[in-house]
Amino acid sequence: MFYSFIIPVYNRPDHIEKLLNCLVSQTYKNFEVLVIESGSTIKSDEVVATFADKLNIRYIFKGNDGQGYSRNRGMQEAKGEYFVILDSDIVMPDSYLETVNESLKENYLDSYGGPDELHPESTDFQKAVNFCMTSLLTTGGTRGKKSSIGKYYPRSFNMGVSREVYETTKGFSIPFMGEDIEWSQRIIAAGFKTGLIEDAYVNHERKGTLKGYFNQLHFFGRARINISQLIPGSFKIVHLLPVAYCAYSLLLIFLFATNTPYKILLFVPFLLYNFFIRFSASAEHKSLKIGFTAVLLANTLMLAYCTGMLKEFYKLYVLKKKQTYKL
Known part of the structure; x- marks a missing residue:
């Protein structure tokens, strides 16, 4: 062929x-x-x-x-x-x-x-980015991998x-x-x-910089909402997880400044999630540095994707500025 x-x-x-x-x-x-x-x-x-x-x-x-x-x-x-x-x-x-x-x-x-695998010339920062882009703990591990549900895209x-x-x-x-x-x-x-x-x-x-990584994931978040206007029914509840995570993180920031009883218990899921990110990334690359960097990047991923989704949602469904394309 x-x-x-x-x-x-x-x-x-x-x-x-x-x-x-x-x-x-x-x-x-x-x-x-x-x-x-x-x-x-x-x-x-x-x-x-x-x-x-x-x-x-x-x-x-x-x-x-x-x-x-x-x-x-x-x-x-x-x-x-x-x-x-x-x-x-x-x-x-x-x-x-x-x-x-x-x-x-x-x-x-x-x-x-x-699939896409790690580039052989990757820096430690890029290795942490790769972990966050492909891990079950962050993106569901679906990038370039076979989905366990439905058809392959x-x-x-x-x-x-x-x-x-x-x-x-x-x-x-x-x-x-x-x-x-x-x-x-x-x-x-x-x-x-x-x-x-x-x-x-x-x-x-x-991506080799935090800014470039944030911009890429922000764009992905916008794309998810953009697709929803083109393909009705394509948006799933699981796509809201970054928004839920960011809302939960904002709640924790608010509670930190209050005297709410037992507030420390609400921090446990956040701490456990970030512990597993650090542990998994460190074990995969045998580097504590990469593990700690992955924690930063996992939270950056959630924030970037969330803000991208909210920005595009506001544009398309509040301002009613539908995207148009011309071949």
Whole structure:
């Protein structure tokens, strides 16, 4: 089978170079690469040009209208029978595409997703970020993993779709803020088979600063509400857990300044939760430093996701400013 890698990039020439080097080393060679530059001010054209004699590669420059539409542009231009959509800030094992191809031969999927693992060059801060992004204690451990309930929804940091899926569903219908979740919902609704290829993992570079991490999770919170207006019924009660946690934390702050009887008992769940975060992260990475950092980042995750949800909820359902998109 002939594959097309679809890789949008925005101001990341250093990242795309690492990814393209991984593609050069792939053991399965029957593929092309399309790099779609989405209005970058720091362009990757010169980096891509250095791979012209190593890869079947094409470079496309377009306006900055969101990664969803950039991926669509790549799929419009692609020649493959199957499209592999990746973020630009990843690296992967040499056997990645061979693993995908063998898996699809044994158990064909119209659309697949793969896990994202820790980047090999990660700092201690990024290791703590990775823990918080993937732990059962924070995100439910569902990022890039098989959900125990319902169908599998591929995510666009590591996602594959057949040409038939793209031609039937027309690709991403929104440019950002949950565009992959929305598309996965439509793929499944159209009757296509989706699933996880557990061994088709990529190594994802996590945010390296507290500000960048907060902004990313704040955006995820906004995306969750944005999706709810596009897909009625997609919002579940479990999505309110960050809001409940933040409300509980505010209550604790209020109680700390009062003489409420037995108030210390109300602190026990908070202390236990944060203890398990620290213990689990420390044990996973054999580092107390990472464990303590994970406590800070787990609470940052809850705050960022909560404020993102509340901001978008206020915008969409109080101010009635519905998001509109134009292909």
